[in-house]
Amino acid sequence: MMRLRLASYNLHKCRGTFGPYAPEQNLAVVAGLGADIVALQEVDFRMGLRPEALPRDMIEAATGLVPVDHRRTSDQSLGWHGQTILLRPDLAAMARSLPLALPGVEPRGAVMLHLPGLTVIAVHLGLMRSSRRAQLARLAAKAGRRGGDAVVLTGDFNEWRGERGLEALTDLDVIAPGRSWPALAPRLRYDRIAVTPWIKVLDCGVFDTPLARKASDHLPIWADLQISDPE
Template sequence: MTFRIASYNLHKCVGTDGKRDPERVLSVINALSADVVALQEVDRRMGNRPAALPADLIARETDFRLADLPRTGPESLGWHGQAVLLRKDAKVLDTAGFDLPGLEPRGALRLLVAPPQDPPFLLIAAHLGLRRTDRRDQWTRIAHEMMAARSPALVIGDFNEWSQRNGFEALHGYDLHLPGPSYPSRAPLGRLDRLVTSPGLRVLRMGVFDSPLARRASDHLPIWADLSTR
């Protein structure tokens, strides 16, 4: 059995044409054929951080549900701008959010996901800071969460790192996967969106989802990976 996980930075649902259009963002998400989707920048940045992606639109236009996770504010969809979508038959045994160190407020999400007929694994969804100094500290915090897990672990999200090696010193013993260029979406060059796996998780296939609509819907293209826990 394989399990598809994806990650998508929505850019607050503002596309490369300058238009805010949550419906086309959801069209891209639906096309990923994923079981779990980690989202970044689901909320607007200023004020009370209101949701840029409406929860009722997700319920109406997809067969995903929002994971039960903490939210930054009463009008927010996400925690530090992040949320996780689950197929309605996906099982999640535990959820939590935790803060990440750094100059700007950042956080990550932690879920214990149980794929059908496979052992559970720890999923950490993250959107890391803009400074490498902060990212190194953030990876130290995330690595602590991974080491404390009693199951295989995976981190996925927008890592904000252009280098293919530097900045990941805390991840000794883990595998870093780069599905491909995902930013900027109109002419992708940077492999900012990535995943990390621990022993016990295999990445069978991975890639960047590219389509004319995806190139307009956000400044990032989504990434995806097919996993096996056996």
């Protein structure tokens, strides 16, 4: 049995809701989460070779976490299609990762992280519902091939409806911890966590602090998970 805190956070390229560019604010928010695993979205700028918006050389000192080693969009990027996963160093030492390309109108991808007995898939889904459905169908198929692993799928789903667009996740329990966008006056539950049934969600929520409200246009979400062996 394993217990851990997992979080997801769309950094908005470290530009805050209206600017200025201030990655130290985002890192302070990440540190405040107290999480063991953090899925991050929009860690790179969307231009040219997609250079990193979140400076990798600041991460461990500010948060105690390290980015998982995975293929990146370019040599200048921190993420794969703008995404990466931060981990406690002891977890990173046993982790394997795989970048996934996703279908859709826009270029999108996911990062799949493998730990013993646990697979975490970090996503930032497309802006069109038809693309999101196709992307979730591919990810659900990937999750289904993980055998006895516990699976967590988390990130910015870009989906505001609870009853539409998530049809491919019928084998997972989908949790929307609360309103996370826009950060200054949250109204929509874009950010979600989906888990296999043998993962127990002990607690979950939105990390809503004055700093989080100005550091990005999304508030982070978190969940405390208890992971048991499947029966």
